[in-house]
Amino acid sequence: MTAPPRKSGLKVRVKTARGRTVGQARWLQRQLNDPYVQAAKSEGWRSRAAYKLIELDEKYKLLKPGMRVVDLGAAPGGWTQVAVKRVKAGDAAGGFVLGVDINPVDPIVGATLMQQDFLAEDADHKVIEALGGKADLVLSDMAAPATGHRQTDHIRIMMLCEAALDFALRVLNPGGAFVAKVLRGGTENELLNTMKRDFRTVRHVKPPASRADSAESYVIATGFRG
Structure with missing residues (x-):
């Protein structure tokens, strides 16, 4: 560990x-x-955010060799790097990782990268086409640019989370999982209740790598009912 x-x-x-x-x-x-920033530089991760996924995976066993993964909001690529390594994407019998972001992402060995505004019309269909089949895990670290107005920022990130969840419900294999960033603000509890209908287990967690003064946390839904 x-x-x-x-x-x-x-x-x-x-x-x-x-x-x-x-x-x-x-x-x-x-x-x-920031020790996470320093560690990311020394260990070759593109962002300190890589440790958030590493910590979530080590506690909840989300990533396994051979899995098919979609990473929404992939830039600059930290989560995609972690997913590639842990599902062994690019190996002969390894998994597949698709990273999607509105901004360009520098190439990552073993990953398929797609520059796409996920909220644009028909974006979900384009992502599904690039995926080329079902997924075992949908990750979303998407976040809208901060406005400084807490309620507005909360609403915007929850909209992204809901869009990612709608996508996940269409592409996940039975037993699949969904992980997404949320902000504290009240409506995340409504989202949790919605997910409980489609997943066996739903958690609301804050990994150690999330800064203590940040309102962000993550929802983890496992055991997709299909």
């Missing part, structure tokens, strides 16, 4: 120099002192 990265005893301080605002300096300081 992967141990969480340890914090360094030394803390980097960033000044508001060279045209940086106080907010920009604060963000940069947090990045420089």
Whole structure:
């Protein structure tokens, strides 16, 4: 089991120099002192978010060799990298991983990547065509650009989660699983109740790699009834 990265005893301080605002300096300081950011760089993951999926997988056993996986909101590719490694995509008897994002994603060995706005008309049909069959796991780390208005941000990310769930219900094999990012705000409980009709087990979790001051968490639905 992967141990969480340890914090360094030394803390980097960033000044508001060279045209940086106080907010920009604060963000940069947090990045420089984040053990997950440091570990991602040293271990070759494209983002600290890779550890969120690693932690979820190690606790709930979501990824297995040979599985077919769709990663929605894949950029910059951290989750796709983890999925490729754990389902052994690209190997002769390995799995298949399709990463989808509105932004381009640099090539990842073993993965099929698709630049597509998932909310665009007919986008779901295009993704299904690229998938070329059913899936065992649908991942969604999709997030809309933050507006700074908490209720608006909550509504927008829940809309993305609902779109991902609707897609998952159409492409998952019986027994399949769905993982998606949500924000605290109340309506996520309604979404959980909806998922309980179609999945045997539904959980609402916050992996250690999610920052403590972040409102994000993840819903994990397993045992798709089909």
